[in-house]
Amino acid sequence: MIIDVRTRGEFAKGHLPGALNHSYLSFRFGRSVQAIERDALVFVYCQTCHRSPLAARRMMRLGFRRVVDLKGGFAHWRTSVDPAQELLP
Numbered sequence: 001m002i003i004d005v006r007t008r009g010e011f012a013k014g015h016l017p018g019a020l021n022h023s024y025l026s027f028r029f030g031r032s033v034q035a036i037e038r039d040a041l042v043f044v045y046c047q048t049c050h051r052s053p054l055a056a057r058r059m060m061r062l063g064f065r066r067v068v069d070l071k072g073g074f075a076h077w078r079t080s081v082d083p084a085q086e087l088l089p
Contacts, residue, residue: 001036003044005029005055006074010047016077019045024055030062038063045070045077 004015005024015021022032024046036042042064046052049071056069070077 001040001042005044005046005051024051039065041066043068043070046073048075049073
C-alpha cells in the first residue's frame with residue numbers, strides 16, 4: 001500500500017500510481033489510517049521528505065508494524081521516473 005501524506009490539493013496535482021491520500025497535516029490523520037491493516041506493508045511519502053518521516057513514526061506509534069518512508073518524496077520520484085509515464089491526476 002502506498003500512502004501520500006501531502007495535502008489533498010498537492011495530491012490532486014499528481015501522485016504515485018495507486019497511492020491513497022491521507023494528509024498528515026489533517027487533524028484526522030490518525031483516524032483516517034485506522035482502517036488500514038496493522039500488518040500491511042505501507043509506504044509513505046510526501047513532497048520532499050519532511051512530513052513522511054513524521055507520518056511514519058506516528059503510524060508506528062498507532063501500532064503499524066511495517067511502515068517505510070520513501071526517501072526523496074514525490075519530488076525525487078517525479079524527476080527520476082520515466083518521462084513517458086504519466087502522473088495520475
